[in-house]
Amino acid sequence: MSKPVTGRLQAATVATGETHRRWLLQRHPEGTPVLDDFIYVEDLVPQPPPGKMLVRALWLSLDPFQRLTWNATPRNVELTPLYGPLAGDIVGEVIVSNHPDFEVGDVVNELLGWQSHAISDGRGHYIHCPEGARKVDPTLGPISTACHVLGRTGLTVYFSIVRELRPRPGETMLISTAAGAVGSLAVQVAKILDCHVVGLTSTDEKCRWVTEVLGADAAINYKNVDNLAEAIRAAAPKGVHMFYDNVGGPIAEAAGQNLTDDARITRVGIASQYSTVRADGTPWVYPVDQPMFYVHDYYTEHAEGLAAIAEWLQQGRLKYYEDIIEGLDNAMSGWLDMMAGGNRGKRLVRVAEPTQV
Numbered sequence: 160m161s162k163p164v165t166g167r168l169q170a171a172t173v174a175t176g177e178t179h180r181r182w183l184l185q186r187h188p189e190g191t192p193v194l195d196d197f198i199y200v201e202d203l204v205p206q207p208p209p210g211k212m213l214v215r216a217l218w219l220s221l222d223p224f225q226r227l228t229w230n231a232t233p234r235n236v237e238l239t240p241l242y243g244p245l246a247g248d249i250v251g252e253v254i255v256s257n258h259p260d261f262e263v264g265d266v267v268n269e270l271l272g273w274q275s276h277a278i279s280d281g282r283g284h285y286i287h288c289p290e291g292a293r294k295v296d297p298t299l300g301p302i303s304t305a306c307h308v309l310g311r312t313g314l315t316v317y318f319s320i321v322r323e324l325r326p327r328p329g330e331t332m333l334i335s336t337a338a339g340a341v342g343s344l345a346v347q348v349a350k351i352l353d354c355h356v357v358g359l360t361s362t363d364e365k366c367r368w369v370t371e372v373l374g375a376d377a378a379i380n381y382k383n384v385d386n387l388a389e390a391i392r393a394a395a396p397k398g399v400h401m402f403y404d405n406v407g408g409p410i411a412e413a414a415g416q417n418l419t420d421d422a423r424i425t426r427v428g429i430a431s432q433y434s435t436v437r438a439d440g441t442p443w444v445y446p447v448d449q450p451m452f453y454v455h456d457y458y459t460e461h462a463e464g465l466a467a468i469a470e471w472l473q474q475g476r477l478k479y480y481e482d483i484i485e486g487l488d489n490a491m492s493g494w495l496d497m498m499a500g501g502n503r504g505k506r507l508v509r510v511a512e513p514t515q516v
C-alpha cells in the first residue's frame with residue numbers, strides 16, 4: 160500500500176458531505192507504541208461497488224489485542240498493512256447499500272477498522288470476525304453495547320466463565336484487570352454464580368470501585384504490595400480455585416503460587432505482554448504453557464451467550480460501564496491511556512452521532 164496524502168483535502172463526498180477519516184499504521188511499533196507510529200488522515204468517502212455497502216462508524220471499540228495487529232508477522236500484516244487502517248470493532252449505520260442483505264438504516268457490528276466510513280461485503284474476517292457483519296438489535300440496549308457487553312466483550316466473559324471455568328458456588332475466582340471491560344463483567348458474573356471474588360487492578364481508587372460498585376469480595380492494588388503472591392494468599396485463604404487471567408506475565412506467576420490442586424485457568428488475554436513482542440512479531444516473553452481462550456471458538460453459539468447476558472442485564476443483575484473518548488481523532492491517545500490503566504469499564508470512542516437511528 161502506498162503512503163497516503165496527509166492532511167485535509169478540499170473535496171467532500173457527494174453521498175454524505177462528510178470526509179473519510181482514518182488512523183493508519185505508519186510503522187510497526189517497537190515495544191510500547193507511540194503516537195508517531197500512526198497517522199490520522201482525511202480524504203474522500205469511498206462509494207460501495209455492487210454487492211457491498213457503505214457503513215458510517217458511530218462507535219469504535221478500543222481493545223488491547225489491537226497491539227498485536229500492529230506487528231509485522233504475516234497474519235497481522237494481513238489485518239493491518241502499513242498505511243492501511245487499524246483493525247477495530249465498530250458499530251455503524253449503513254448509509255449506502257448495494258448489498259442484498261443490508262438496507263440503509265441498518266445498524267451493524269463488524270471489524271471495519273479505525274475509520275469514519277468503511278466499505279463492507281458483510282463477510283467479516285475469517286479469524287477475527289468469522290460471523291461477519293451482525294445486525295444490531297436496538298431494542299436490547301443502546302447500540303454502543305454491541306461493542307462490549309452485548310458483543311465480543313460480554314461473550315468472552317460468558318463463555319470463558321460458564322464453559323471453561325465452570326464455577327461451583329463458594330469457590331474463589333481471582334480476576335486480573337478487574338476494573339477493565341472484560342474484568343468488570345467477569346467480577347459481576349462470578350458473583351451472580353455465587354463465587355468468592357478477588358480482583359486485581361492498578362490503583363486504590365480502582366480497587367474501591369471493584370469492591371464497592373462491582374461487588375467483589377476483595378481487591379488488591381498489585382502496584383502497591385511488596386509481595387503479590389502473599390497478598391493474594393491473604394485475600395483467598397482457601398486458595399484460588401479459578402484464575403481469570405487477562406494479563407499474563409508477573410501477575411499470572413503470582414496467581415500461580417496460590418492455585419488449588421484442581422484449579423482451572425482461563426487465559427483470556429496477556430495484556431502485560433502485548434508490547435513485549437518485537438516489531439517483527441517474535442516474542443520476548445510469551446507464555447506457551449496454557450492455551451489461550453478465544454471468543455470466536457464459540458461463534459456458532461453466540462446467540463445463546465447473548466441471550467443469557469441480555470437476561471442478566473434486564474434483571475438488573477449485570478451492569479455495564481462505558482468509558483467514552485469523544486472523537487475519532489482522540490482514539491489513539493485513548494488507546495495508549497487505556498493500556499496505562501486509565502480506563503474503568505469499557506473504553507469506547509464515540510465516532511459520530513447517528514443520523515439514521
Ligand SMILES: NC(=O)c1ccc[n+]([C@@H]2O[C@H](COP(=O)([O-])OP(=O)(O)OC[C@H]3O[C@@H](n4cnc5c(N)ncnc54)[C@H](OP(=O)(O)O)[C@@H]3O)[C@@H](O)[C@H]2O)c1
Pocket residue numbers: 221222223224311312315335336337338339340341342359360361362365405406410426427428429430431432451452453454455497498499500501502504505506
Ligand atoms: N480471548 C479473547 O477472545 C478476548 C476477547 C476480548 C478481550 N480479550 C483480552 O481480555 C483482556 C482485557 O481486555 P479489555 O478489553 O477488557 O481491556 P481492559 O482490561 O479494559 O484494558 C486494559 C487493561 O490492561 C491492564 N494492563 C495494561 N498493561 C498492563 C500490565 N503491564 N500489567 C498489568 N495490567 C496491565 C490495565 O488495567 P489495570 O489498571 O488493572 O492494570 C488496563 O486498564 C485483554 O488481554 C484482551 O486482549 C480476549
